Amino acid sequence: MTSKKKATPGKAGSWETIRTKADYRGERHAVYLGHAQKVLKGLPDGSVHTALTSPPYWSARDYGHSNQIGLEDDLDGYIETLRAVFRELYRVLTPDGTFWLNVGDSYLHYTTHPKRREAWKRNKQLALIPFRLAMALQEDGWILRNTAVWHKPNAMPSSVRDRLTNTWEPVFLFAKTDRYTFNLDAIRIPHKTDDAIERNRAEKGAAKGKAQGDQELRRWLNSPRHRSSIDGLKEVRRRPNAPRATELATYLKNALAAKGLSITWVADQLGLPFERTRHYFRTDEIGSRLPPEETWEKLKDLLDLDTEFDDCMEVEVGDNVFRNHPLGKNPGDMASVALAGGAAAGNHFAVMPRGLADWALKATLPPGGICIDPFMGSGTTGLSAITLGGKFIGIDLKADYVSHFLEKMRK
Ligand SMILES: C[S@@+](CC[C@H](N)C(=O)[O-])C[C@H]1O[C@@H](n2cnc3c(N)ncnc32)[C@H](O)[C@@H]1O
Structure with a gap:
């Protein structure tokens, strides 16, 4: 990283x-x-x-x-x-x-x-x-x-x-x-095309160059055109200071143990499959995942978490306009x-x-x-x-x- x-x-x-x-x-x-x-x-x-x-x-x-x-x-x-x-x-x-x-x-x-x-x-x-x-x-x-x-x-x-x-x-x-x-x-270098061109090239359904929902955004991000020339589409929501998944998982695991709760119980409360929930508590590099925003909020309540990770899990909201990275690619x-x-x-x-x-x-x-x-x-x-x-x-x-x-x- x-x-x-x-x-x-x-x-x-x-x-x-x-x-x-x-x-x-x-x-x-x-x-x-x-x-x-x-x-x-x-x-x-x-x-x-x-x-x-x-x-x-x-x-x-x-x-x-x-x-x-x-x-x-x-x-x-x-x-x-x-x-x-x-x-x-x-x-x-x-x-x-x-x-x-x-x-x-x-x-x-x-x-x-x-x-x-x-x-x-x-x-x-x-x-x-x-x-x-x-x-x-x-x-x-x-x-x-x-x-x-x-x-x-x-x-x-x-x-x-x-x-x-x-x-x-x-x-x-x-x-x-x-x-x-x-x-x-x-060391970024200039883009070959300007933002307006990129917006016009965006998926047909994209009104005024804006991504309509997650699926469209994902399709655009995965398109060959995006991969070859666009670098830095502003994501709609992101956590710029997010900790390592393993670090947060250790914290969550300790909180779970301190309360004497099980992952199965947490999964039930979240309404999520056990298999997915388990990843938020895995402390190995391969299996560890950061919970998405809404899950994190629920986990805070369920496990009665303190404020230790509040700052770094903060979400930054950007717009969803298709654009080049302002500093180049x-x-x-x-x-x-x-x-x-x-x-x-x-x-x-x-x-x-x-x-x-x-x-x-x-x-x-x-x-x-x-x-x-x-x-x-x-x-x-x-x-x-x-x-x-x-x-x-x-x-x-x-x-x-x-x-x-x-x-x-x-x-
Ligand atoms: C490929 S040249 C480096 C050129 C350098 N990058 C430049 O821009 O001029 C390798 C250098 O390693 C030095 N050299 C060879 N054996 C060495 C050693 N055991 N310890 C330190 N320098 C050594 C050589 O004198 C030579 O100047």
């Missing part, structure tokens, strides 16, 4: 601790030289709001450093190494923290994978490294929320003749828990951003384009929040985070790569 609530601030004073220990520092940046895992180990728990990184790809580049990641003999070793780094990252993120991970794939060759212990490791095989890594991270507790596509309109043409040129890379969005910071409003999970080159790249040869970093961080970096890139290279993540008003922790093995970022910070 996403939330736009204020991010947890991280431990008090942790930014100052992080900043003062860094090799290069400013008011809003702290750059460490060293192995990503080792540096992360020294950072406090729950002190960083979001991460964006592109680690060295497997078997792609020699960065000329004995501690570098990416030159492991075997791709499994590479995945395990990154996994260990990201375990530390998990620890340093706040509970509502997020992690954007861009990583490229590799083809197996007899030379890059000489041992070929497993049958699938065949010559010319696309190794699916990003997805193997993503699945390993899921096993480590990360929640994968998106596999976004970074499409490169100016991808390098390739001379291969027996497959297609690769023009995109995955960008995974992971969350640490199911309540994380994601500001969709910051969800941009979708594909970003088409040209590869960076020239001055933006400095002396680094695997630079993330600034547009990609901005797109990601606008959604996950809370105002004044802290962002980290454990493989910062020329520091695109840092430039983006600081421009968006945040603070930045960067880690890299090589001082000459981070110089591009430090120069920009001095200006």
